[in-house]
Amino acid sequence: MPKSYTVVDDYHDSRLDRWFTKNVINLPHSLIEKIIRQNKIKVNKKRTKSSYRVQSGDLIEVYDFLKFKPINKEKKLKYKPKKSELVKYDDYVIEDNENFIIINKPSGIAVQAGTKSFKNVIDTIKNSKYFINSNPYTVHRIDKETSGILIIAKNRKFAQLFTSLFRIRKIHKTYLALVYGKVNNSVKTMKDELVYYEKNKKITQKAISNLKIIKSNDGYSFLELKPITGRKHQLRKQLFKIGNPIIGDDKYFLKDRKIIKTKSLMLHAYKIKFMINNVQYNFKAKYNESFENFLNKNF
Numbered sequence: 001m002p003k004s005y006t007v008v009d010d011y012h013d014s015r016l017d018r019w020f021t022k023n024v025i026n027l028p029h030s031l032i033e034k035i036i037r038q039n040k041i042k043v044n045k046k047r048t049k050s051s052y053r054v055q056s057g058d059l060i061e062v063y064d065f066l067k068f069k070p071i072n073k074e075k076k077l078k079y080k081p082k083k084s085e086l087v088k089y090d091d092y093v094i095e096d097n098e099n100f101i102i103i104n105k106p107s108g109i110a111v112q113a114g115t116k117s118f119k120n121v122i123d124t125i126k127n128s129k130y131f132i133n134s135n136p137y138t139v140h141r142i143d144k145e146t147s148g149i150l151i152i153a154k155n156r157k158f159a160q161l162f163t164s165l166f167r168i169r170k171i172h173k174t175y176l177a178l179v180y181g182k183v184n185n186s187v188k189t190m191k192d193e194l195v196y197y198e199k200n201k202k203i204t205q206k207a208i209s210n211l212k213i214i215k216s217n218d219g220y221s222f223l224e225l226k227p228i229t230g231r232k233h234q235l236r237k238q239l240f241k242i243g244n245p246i247i248g249d250d251k252y253f254l255k256d257r258k259i260i261k262t263k264s265l266m267l268h269a270y271k272i273k274f275m276i277n278n279v280q281y282n283f284k285a286k287y288n289e290s291f292e293n294f295l296n297k298n299f
Contacts, residue, residue: 005023017029044058102152103125107290111142170275175226176223181244189209208228209228248262249267270287
């Protein structure tokens, strides 16, 4: 007798092989292909292919899979937040609905866990009241040191939607930054070829950002930035290249300049706007106290 499954909305339009590893058993892709060729996985009583995109409500029947051993994956330690941390997220939430949540991420906390970042937003917020009946999906990232607007999807459908909107540049972000020095008034757009390294492989990517000076004096400038592309550390690198690094940035800074010690990086994801089903969404996130204090003191 086969074991039967019904595809839930969260996996709508996922590949059959991906659905199988997530919902039945984690096997090597070659073995899944073999099982499918042997007609031991049927969709709606019919033979299918691993590339088939499952649909909500599909009936999937799997035969003789218990004889296989799943791939052993090392279990990653998850960050477990304290109750006091979960309560804080009430202050960070800007928008909360059935499909996504938008928070004002504080500086100093990573979006996801990494080699140097155990404490992170995703592991924290998935334990909160905002994700009781759903799972968080990352659709974009902002640096650990950067504060401001972060979108987190609550289902696969909206995760894919947001990912697509970011890819085709239909989500528009505005940042605020406090930088060293007086930015040249002629700088309206920053266009660069930024270099990255992945596993010792050099990668060059085009980066474009629009820049507007809000306030400026001999010591510092207060800027509005609109990145057109989305590269790693894009704004930080570009401002460093024009000779106006961000205050509080200990990675991209000028060595001959006196460094000001601050509690956080003076870069804030301030606004975001996008359209879904002909509905326009606009959100703002207030910058933190450290940013505000520096702004009031120097302008």
